[in-house]
Amino acid sequence: MYQEAFRHIKNLNLQTELLEALEWDQDAVDEFNEWFINCLNASYTPDALLQNVMTVWGEDIVIIVKKIIKSEIDNIKDDKIKEARVYHED
Numbered sequence: 001m002y003q004e005a006f007r008h009i010k011n012l013n014l015q016t017e018l019l020e021a022l023e024w025d026q027d028a029v030d031e032f033n034e035w036f037i038n039c040l041n042a043s044y045t046p047d048a049l050l051q052n053v054m055t056v057w058g059e060d061i062v063i064i065v066k067k068i069i070k071s072e073i074d075n076i077k078d079d080k081i082k083e084a085r086v087y088h089e090d
Contacts, residue, residue: 014068021060032057036065 015029022028035056039049046069053062 011071014064014071017064017067018061021064032061 018032019026019029022032036053039052044052050062050065053065
């Protein structure tokens with residue numbers, strides 16, 4: 001339960017950073033989110049993804065994207081650990 005709450009806080013922090021980097025323009029955040037999802041669906045390599053972000057959105061957004069990706073990787077690792085615990089408790 002605490003882990004889920006922490007994830008929401010991290011997500012909120014990252015969304016706030018993104019909003020701040022885009023000068024508090026919610027439309028720009030929505031545009032970025034849609035654009036970013038499309039890039040993820042296009043299966044860019046990590047380097048190509050970051051280069052694309054740099055070209056379209058700039059260095060500040062690249063820094064935030066790196067944090068978002070790290071956060072997601074951490075979440076996946078946490079889920080795998082949780083699954084292993086549940087599996088071994090049976």
